[in-house]
Amino acid sequence: MTDAVIAPPAGAAPTSGGHIGLLKVLGPVHVWGLGVGIVLVGEFMGWNYGVGKGGAFAALISCFVIGLLYTCVAMIDSEITSTVAAAGGQYAQAKHTIGPLMAFNVGIFMVLTYTMLNASDIQVAGQLIQIGAQQLGHDIPWQPFTILWLAILTLLNYRGVFATLTVNFVITAAAFLTIIVLFIGVTPWNPTATLLHKDLLTSLPYGWIGVIASLHFGIWYYLGIEGTCQAAEEVRSPGRALPLGTMSGMITLLIAAAITWYVVVGLLPWEYTGWDAELAPLFDAARVTGSPFLIVVLFIGTLLSAIASANGCINDAARAWFSMGRDRYLPEWFGAVHPKYHTPFRSIIFLTPIAALFALYIPLAEIITFSILSGLLNYTFMPLNMWNFRRKWPVGTIRRGFEHPFHPIPAIVLMLLCITTFFAVYLGYGRQLLAMMAFYIIISVWFAFYRYRYVRRGAQFTMAWPRPQGY
Amino acid sequence: MWGMLGWAAWIISAAIFAWIIWDFFQINMKYEESLLTSSREGVDELFVDTATAAGTKE
Numbered sequence: 001m002t003d004a005v006i007a008p009p010a011g012a013a014p015t016s017g018g019h020i021g022l023l024k025v026l027g028p029v030h031v032w033g034l035g036v037g038i039v040l041v042g043e044f045m046g047w048n049y050g051v052g053k054g055g056a057f058a059a060l061i062s063c064f065v066i067g068l069l070y071t072c073v074a075m076i077d078s079e080i081t082s083t084v085a086a087a088g089g090q091y092a093q094a095k096h097t098i099g100p101l102m103a104f105n106v107g108i109f110m111v112l113t114y115t116m117l118n119a120s121d122i123q124v125a126g127q128l129i130q131i132g133a134q135q136l137g138h139d140i141p142w143q144p145f146t147i148l149w150l151a152i153l154t155l156l157n158y159r160g161v162f163a164t165l166t167v168n169f170v171i172t173a174a175a176f177l178t179i180i181v182l183f184i185g186v187t188p189w190n191p192t193a194t195l196l197h198k199d200l201l202t203s204l205p206y207g208w209i210g211v212i213a214s215l216h217f218g219i220w221y222y223l224g225i226e227g228t229c230q231a232a233e234e235v236r237s238p239g240r241a242l243p244l245g246t247m248s249g250m251i252t253l254l255i256a257a258a259i260t261w262y263v264v265v266g267l268l269p270w271e272y273t274g275w276d277a278e279l280a281p282l283f284d285a286a287r288v289t290g291s292p293f294l295i296v297v298l299f300i301g302t303l304l305s306a307i308a309s310a311n312g313c314i315n316d317a318a319r320a321w322f323s324m325g326r327d328r329y330l331p332e333w334f335g336a337v338h339p340k341y342h343t344p345f346r347s348i349i350f351l352t353p354i355a356a357l358f359a360l361y362i363p364l365a366e367i368i369t370f371s372i373l374s375g376l377l378n379y380t381f382m383p384l385n386m387w388n389f390r391r392k393w394p395v396g397t398i399r400r401g402f403e404h405p406f407h408p409i410p411a412i413v414l415m416l417l418c419i420t421t422f423f424a425v426y427l428g429y430g431r432q433l434l435a436m437m438a439f440y441i442i443i444s445v446w447f448a449f450y451r452y453r454y455v456r457r458g459a460q461f462t463m464a465w466p467r468p469q470g471y
Numbered sequence: 472m473w474g475m476l477g478w479a480a481w482i483i484s485a486a487i488f489a490w491i492i493w494d495f496f497q498i499n500m501k502y503e504e505s506l507l508t509s510s511r512e513g514v515d516e517l518f519v520d521t522a523t524a525a526g527t528k529e
Contacts, residue, residue, distance in 0.1 A: 018506070018509070019506070019509035019510060019511065020506060020507065020509055020510055021509075021510040021511070022510065086512045087512070088512075092512065133473060133476075138473040140473055140474070140476055140477055141477050144476075144477040144478070144480035144481045144484070145477075145480050147480070147481070147484045148480040148481075148483060148484045150484075151483070151484040151487040151488055152487065154487070154488075154491065155487050155490075155491060158491055158494075233512070323512070326508070326510060326511070326512065327512070332508055333508070335508050335510060336504075336507040336508050336510075337507065337508075337509075337510045338498060339498065339502055339506070339507065340498075345495065345498070346495075349491065349492075349495055459511075460512075462511070462512040
């Protein structure tokens with residue numbers, strides 16, 4: 001192993017007037033608030049379509065199988081991100097471990113995942129206000145409230161990451177507590193008093209193919225936890241905060257997913273839970289209990305989860321876009337940082353109208369499918385990322401913030417589960433999957449033959465590591 | 472009263488976006504482009520305040 005160290009690029013030195021960067025102000029709770037905040041909305045809605053594909057038990061199996069997929073994601077992310085501590089998350093990782101074309105694709109996967117998820121969240125948040133007003137006997141449009149949530153969250157993100165993720169931590173914790181309140185409210189210690197598992201649970205209505213098909217929607221339970229990596233450049237201690245925030249977030253989500261499944265399938269028939277028009281199963285479960293307190297609490301919880309998710313998505317999409325601009329994978333103009341608030345302000349502003357247009361004019365199911373497919377492509381890259389990382393910089397050759405155990409088992413399991421889930425997606429959304437693949441092939445050609453000439457080729461490798469083995 | 476809520480939401484949203492756009496243009500005019508895009512991956516933020524002051528356009 002050579003001891004030669006790749007020096008930081010010349011561009012890393014402060015410019016004549018100094019330099020402006022993102023602020024290192026975040027701790028583990030912010031990382032938890034970012035990761036769980038983006039995801040928790042998936043417990044309140046979306047996962048239930050897996051029940052429609054294969055019945056209640058299929059949704060439970062997919063909850064744990066996809067939980068395993070995301071545990072592998074979290075383990076891999078925790079190791080690499082705590083070492084590649086840069087905004088852009090998996091984009092910055094791909095740049096160092098695989099190469100520019102992969103990095104460009106991963107960056108776009110992330111921007112699409114979070115921007116589409118943001119659009120879905122604000123659309124739902126607006127519609128929830130409409131539903132709340134309807135419950136009180138008033139009919140109001142949802143569109144103004146969708147745009148209002150977007151405006152408030154954009155402002156929050158524009159003005160600083162600390163306040164943004166502190167707010168996210170608080171509202172995410174509150175939303176998580178509402179799930180716990182519902183769980184206690186249905187008296188699980190006396191299962192036959194409120195819950196009707198005995199009467200409502202059936203065997204697998206469509207057999208094991210239904211279980212495979214439901215894997216697609218199992219992603220909803222956890223989609224976005226990998227977004228914690230985007231905070232890498234803004235945490236005070238990446239080696240501690242990122243693994244701690246990500247893994248504790250994953251544990252929180254596994255608990256929330258299990259409770260959600262248990263309560264909902266014990267209160268609602270699987271045919272209703274998995275129905276295409278069923279928007280918010282946890283809220284409807286609360287309505288079935290007949291308790292006004294639980295109904296109000298779960299309404300608030302559902303709304304808070306959607307807002308927290310949108311808030312985290314704006315944060316993550318902007319950082320991925322910003323990082324690509326900074327390396328000139330995209331116009332350098334996007335790599336600007338606000339001199340007062342230290343946020344990637346141009347990226348935040350640029351992505352806001354895109355989210356608004358999708359939220360106002362595209363149906364929820366289609367937006368979220370874009371998000372899920374891009375997320376899944378990102379997870380498929382991670383095993384390759386991990387293999388390359390350990391092969392080029394074996395344990396002991398560089399300082400790692402965290403070393404995940406049992407390598408290469410998590411990477412192999414993740415790759416197998418991704419392939420299975422792609423098949424599940426193909427069963428339900430084959431056309432969209434192929435269209436998405438075609439889109440990524442076209443932009444890859446554009447990048448390779450046009451955009452790559454502008455990339456800062458030497459300056460993009462910023463980690464002061466030894467030369468990789470074999471180079 | 473409920474009918475007014477939608478209009479209020481539009482007006483508040485417009486005001487927020489107007490402030491963001493105003494601030495965006497103000498920052499772009501006040502600071503050098505080289506300073507705004509001077510962030511580099513892997514570089515700790517050690518001298519933010521001096522950087523901000525030094526890069527202001529006269």
